[in-house]
Amino acid sequence: DVKVTQSSRYLVKRTGEKVFLECVQDMDHENMFWYRQDPGLGLRLIYFSYDVKMKEKGDIPEGYSVSREKKERFSLILESASTNQTSMYLCASSLWAGNGYTFGSGTRLTVV
Amino acid sequence: TQLLEQSPQFLSIQEGENLTVYCNSSSVFSSLQWYRQEPGEGPVLLVTVVTGGEVKKLKRLTFQFGDARKDSSLHITAAQPGDTGLYLCAGDGSGNTGKLIFGQGTTLQVKP
Numbered sequence: 001d002v003k004v005t006q007s008s009r010y011l012v013k014r015t016g017e018k019v020f021l022e023c024v025q026d027m028d029h030e031n032m033f034w035y036r037q038d039p040g041l042g043l044r045l046i047y048f049s050y051d052v053k054m055k056e057k058g059d060i061p062e063g064y065s066v067s068r069e070k071k072e073r074f075s076l077i078l079e080s081a082s083t084n085q086t087s088m089y090l091c092a093s094s095l096w097a098g099n100g101y102t103f104g105s106g107t108r109l110t111v112v
Numbered sequence: 113t114q115l116l117e118q119s120p121q122f123l124s125i126q127e128g129e130n131l132t133v134y135c136n137s138s139s140v141f142s143s144l145q146w147y148r149q150e151p152g153e154g155p156v157l158l159v160t161v162v163t164g165g166e167v168k169k170l171k172r173l174t175f176q177f178g179d180a181r182k183d184s185s186l187h188i189t190a191a192q193p194g195d196t197g198l199y200l201c202a203g204d205g206s207g208n209t210g211k212l213i214f215g216q217g218t219t220l221q222v223k224p
Contacts, residue, residue, distance in 0.1 A: 004154075031210050042216040043200070050210060058211075090154050097204040097212050098143040098162070103154030 003027075006091050006104035013111050019078040021107050023091030031094045032074035033101065034058075034066065036087040043090070049074055081111045114139040114205045118215035126223055128190050133218045135201035136183045142204050144177055144184045145212070149198040191222045 007022035025032065033048040035058075045058030047066040055066050063085060067075045074093075078085055088108050092101040119134045135144070143162045147155035159168050161177035161184060168175045172195075174187040188195055198219050202212040 033211075043214045045211065048211060092154075094210070097210050098160065100145050100157040100160055101147075101155075101202075101212060103147075103156070106152070106154050108152075 004091055004093050004102050004104040006089075006107050008107050009105065011107060011109045013078075013081050013109065015082060015111055017078075017081045017111075019081050019109070019111075021076040021078075021089055021091075021109070023074045023076070023093075023104055024072050025074075025093040025102070026072065027093060027095070027102065028071065029093040029095050029102075030071070031096070032068065033092045033094075034064075034074065034076045035090045035092065036060070036085075037090055037106075038087050046076065078109075081109075083111050085109065086111045114141075114203065114213050116201055116203055116213055116215035118199075118201055118218050120218060121216065122219050122221075124221040124223065125191055127192055129222075131188050131191060131220070133186045133199055133201075133220075134183070135185070135215050137203065138182065139203075139205065140181050141213075142181070144181075144204070145202045146175055146184070146186055147200040147202065149200065149217075151197075155198075155200055188220075191220075193222045193224050196220055196222050 004025045034046040035043045049068045065077045091104040094101045145160045146158045149155040159175045164179045164181045166177045172189045198217045200217045201215040
């Protein structure tokens with residue numbers, strides 16, 4: 001069964017901490033994405049990557065960075081966590097957009 | 113900017129009732145997908161429609177792509193509590209960006 005695995009289901013971090021969210025896919029997909037999901041705001045794209053070492057800003061990249069050193073792994077980094085980054089974070093991968101995304105189970109991050 | 117608008121945003125019905133969720137845009141999409149997301153989990157792809165006028169069935173769920181490929185609908189017959197969740201439509205837009213455009217979602221609650 002193909003999978004996108006996010007390293008943590010729940011995280012609690014303090015304001016100002018550097019936070020790493022990890023995502024691994026086993027489908028050899030080129031495309032990987034990071035979204036955050038908040039009530040009433042839907043899915044908002046933070047960053048995406050078309051290939052190793054390539055990254056593109058999404059709609060809300062401020063306060064975030066990403067790393068893709070290997071094809072299967074896409075990491076989201078919160079440089080200095082703030083309370084407004086409390087959210088559900090979803091990683092996804094795809095072969096191409098028309099083929100659909102496979103999502104991970106999500107990481108619910110709380111910043112206190 | 114391509115947008116997808118879903119309606120209704122919320123739907124609460126009794127078990128056994130029928131319902132339809134709509135996904136509309138002024139833009140043409142090369143394909144459109146529907147996802148279901150259960151609380152605390154990532155979205156799961158239900159179906160992809162590609163051809164204008166296409167109808168696909170998945171048990172009690174019927175998906176239709178508009179003739180002009182600008183809109184889609186999801187119809188559920190005899191809803192069951194297990195259908196409860198967030199339904200998202202997503203379109204593969206123009207420009208071969210590899211990114212999907214997501215609607216805001218429809219939250220469905222089916223009461224026993």
